[in-house]
Amino acid sequence: MLKMTAAALAIAAANTGSTFAADLSGDFKIFLDTSNPAPRATMEKMIGDFQALHPDLKIETTVIDREAYKTQIRNFLTANAPDVATWYAANRMRPYVEAGLFEDVSDLWAEPAIADNLASTKGAMTIDGKQWGVPYTYYQWGVYYRKDIFDELGLSEPTNWEEEKANCQKIIDSGRKCYTIGSKFLWTAGGWFDYMNMRTNGFDFHMDLLTGRASWESDEVRKTFANWRELIDMGAFIDNHASYSWQEALPFMVKGDATAYLMGNFAVAPLRDAGLTDDQLDFYQFVEINPDVELAEDAPTDTFHIPSNATNKEAAREFLRYVTSADVQTWINDGKNLGQLPVNAQSSVDKDKFLEQGFEMLSTNSPGGVAQFFDRDAPAEMAKVAMEGLQEFMVKPDNLDKILNRLERARGRIYKN
Amino acid sequence: MADAGAPAVSRHNKPVKNSWWHKNQQSMTPWLFLAPGILFFLFYVIFPIYQSFSLSFYSWDGLGEAEYVGAYNYEELYWDDAFYTSLRNNLIWLVMYLFAIPAGLFIALFLNQTVTGIRLYKSLFFFPFVISQVVVGLVFTWFYDPTFGLLNYILGSVGIPPINVLGDENFVTYGIIVAGLWPQTAYCMILYLTGLNAVDPEQIEAGRLDGAKGLRMLWHIIIPQLRPATFIAFVVTIIGALRSFDLISVMTNGGPYGESRVLSFYMFEVALSEYGFRMGYGASIAVVLFLIMLVFIAYFLWSMYQEEKAR
Numbered sequence A: 001m002l003k004m005t006a007a008a009l010a011i012a013a014a015n016t017g018s019t020f021a022a023d024l025s026g027d028f029k030i031f032l033d034t035s036n037p038a039p040r041a042t043m044e045k046m047i048g049d050f051q052a053l054h055p056d057l058k059i060e061t062t063v064i065d066r067e068a069y070k071t072q073i074r075n076f077l078t079a080n081a082p083d084v085a086t087w088y089a090a091n092r093m094r095p096y097v098e099a100g101l102f103e104d105v106s107d108l109w110a111e112p113a114i115a116d117n118l119a120s121t122k123g124a125m126t127i128d129g130k131q132w133g134v135p136y137t138y139y140q141w142g143v144y145y146r147k148d149i150f151d152e153l154g155l156s157e158p159t160n161w162e163e164e165k166a167n168c169q170k171i172i173d174s175g176r177k178c179y180t181i182g183s184k185f186l187w188t189a190g191g192w193f194d195y196m197n198m199r200t201n202g203f204d205f206h207m208d209l210l211t212g213r214a215s216w217e218s219d220e221v222r223k224t225f226a227n228w229r230e231l232i233d234m235g236a237f238i239d240n241h242a243s244y245s246w247q248e249a250l251p252f253m254v255k256g257d258a259t260a261y262l263m264g265n266f267a268v269a270p271l272r273d274a275g276l277t278d279d280q281l282d283f284y285q286f287v288e289i290n291p292d293v294e295l296a297e298d299a300p301t302d303t304f305h306i307p308s309n310a311t312n313k314e315a316a317r318e319f320l321r322y323v324t325s326a327d328v329q330t331w332i333n334d335g336k337n338l339g340q341l342p343v344n345a346q347s348s349v350d351k352d353k354f355l356e357q358g359f360e361m362l363s364t365n366s367p368g369g370v371a372q373f374f375d376r377d378a379p380a381e382m383a384k385v386a387m388e389g390l391q392e393f394m395v396k397p398d399n400l401d402k403i404l405n406r407l408e409r410a411r412g413r414i415y416k417n
Numbered sequence B: 001m002a003d004a005g006a007p008a009v010s011r012h013n014k015p016v017k018n019s020w021w022h023k024n025q026q027s028m029t030p031w032l033f034l035a036p037g038i039l040f041f042l043f044y045v046i047f048p049i050y051q052s053f054s055l056s057f058y059s060w061d062g063l064g065e066a067e068y069v070g071a072y073n074y075e076e077l078y079w080d081d082a083f084y085t086s087l088r089n090n091l092i093w094l095v096m097y098l099f100a101i102p103a104g105l106f107i108a109l110f111l112n113q114t115v116t117g118i119r120l121y122k123s124l125f126f127f128p129f130v131i132s133q134v135v136v137g138l139v140f141t142w143f144y145d146p147t148f149g150l151l152n153y154i155l156g157s158v159g160i161p162p163i164n165v166l167g168d169e170n171f172v173t174y175g176i177i178v179a180g181l182w183p184q185t186a187y188c189m190i191l192y193l194t195g196l197n198a199v200d201p202e203q204i205e206a207g208r209l210d211g212a213k214g215l216r217m218l219w220h221i222i223i224p225q226l227r228p229a230t231f232i233a234f235v236v237t238i239i240g241a242l243r244s245f246d247l248i249s250v251m252t253n254g255g256p257y258g259e260s261r262v263l264s265f266y267m268f269e270v271a272l273s274e275y276g277f278r279m280g281y282g283a284s285i286a287v288v289l290f291l292i293m294l295v296f297i298a299y300f301l302w303s304m305y306q307e308e309k310a311r
Helices: A002-017 A037-053 A066-078 A090-098 A106-110 A112-117 A119-125 A147-153 A161-173 A187-210 A219-234 A250-254 A265-273 A313-324 A326-332 A353-364 A380-395 A397-414 B002-018 B020-055 B072-079 B081-097 B100-111 B118-130 B133-144 B150-157 B172-197 B201-209 B214-225 B227-242 B246-251 B263-272 B279-310
Strands: A026-032 A057-063 A084-088 A134-138 A141-146 A177-179 A258-264 A281-284 A296-298 A301-305 A369-371
Touching (some): A084 A090, A084 A313, A090 A301, A106 A313, A112 A119, A119 A134, A161 A177, A161 A219, A177 A219, A187 A380, A219 A397, A258 A265, A281 A353, B133 B172, B172 B227, B201 B214, B246 B263, B263 B279
Parallel strands (some): A026 A084
Antiparallel strands (some): A141 A258
């Protein structure tokens, strides 16, 4: 009797959560790459709630270190596939889509609950006219800076390139560096290039370049590097950044040796943990460089996918409906959990200074478009060669011709099909 | 029914003495003992080598269909700057790493004394070999840190400007090798310490009577007797230099801009790392590395064979 009421309750609860609730049962395996403590706890709690809705489901969650996940996914998608796995949108999912390892979930995207509310990210999930997963979070990129140092020097948030450089000069004159960066793992340099290139040549050219349709030796690209070089020649970046990871570059900003950091919103949590208060820390959109191009932003999207070899696809689909539903999106992304932006249009953004600013920026002030990120928009092989070149450029800007020549040769090889 | 079995047994038992097994027992037994080893060697060493060779003629991302491309991967290697960087660094590793042998010998001679607490000193010198290469890498990374590291603190105190060892393409490989030499020297030291135990005291006595002392004694009496230890130290050091990987991965991840790569790391990068998955290309690098190792392996086997023959 007791059992029956529990089951009835669960079904009732499931019905409120989703109109497609069915009696789900069997084993259900989830693989996650959210290995940092806070995201991990969030995900585990969310899965716990899903479990409560479907008590007959035997859920088994495996959390894999984020870096290790990137190599392991190839193995577990082929053999011993879970029912749901995390991954990234856009070009990053292409190898698995093309190898037939991700399930086509276009049917989910046809359901009104997803079609209407997630429309903004549909493009990033689409390859060959079909959708291959659902997004659960995204986050803005931009310049995080020390407001207290800006105040001390009498600076205000810049809006164009001249102001940016003028600010930077004052910061340098005060004995600090303008930007911290750790380029040991290369991708941080990719973020700088994304912004320099999108601001100099616009979103469309940037995409053409990353998808192999534009030349690395073109005048446009040279202009981008010339702009970037102005900062490098000023000494705007911290010394020795090639020796540091992005986390190892944080102390420079915390100690006030460097004033700003071009980063994703995930940098806020460690900066706060290191003792910076919201009075000291603020955010501004990367400034306009070429007034003729529309502002475009980087906003990487993290996603859930169903492997083709999954065994419990019915439960997997239900899980994807669950994680994309407005309420779940709201609470997993709030400041105490992932601290990022919800994808569902019906969700609300947490009352967090940075999330609000980021959401505002992405929804009203990025008319040019939203890019994923350098290494998600470009094919992996090109991203690797290119980001190495970007790191080299940041240390030895005089090598530019050699670097561009190398990238152009790589382009000829990588995009030939 | 039960009787019918009995004669069958005796009939079966009788010819056993003249069976093939009985006649060849002597020559077969060693092979039987070797069989598991040989099987594993074939399956886990020879077969993968064959596979690497064949894979190096394909273009394959590890997921879809492999496409036969002939010698294209090798042709690309020929044009690949990163490959030459790796090859050059491998040579630097080979040469520099050999320094572990004399250093190990020196420390072993120094520690080969009977002084109170010598076991503690020996342990301290052996310690780096016990800890993981990853830890060694981390410790040296902190030591080299251009902003907060101890190295630049020391250099600064004698008026030398700071050096960014791991961020400068001219220093980075040497910096990593120095880190690698720390445990490798300890290993060679242990080999020599055991070798020194086997040095014949009578020969030393005889040498002493003939007036040999110090360096002459070392050169003419001790070192010749340490030949087996030197040989092993040479083998492990060469192999260790050629398969250097973990320190590079931990300390620089191949950077700055790929200047600290060696062949094994480059192979991992193109075949298995985050942006890689060019299995065929990785296999062709592995083949080149294998051929280089083969030169040394052939030499080692040859000299071991010579030694065996001399006995």
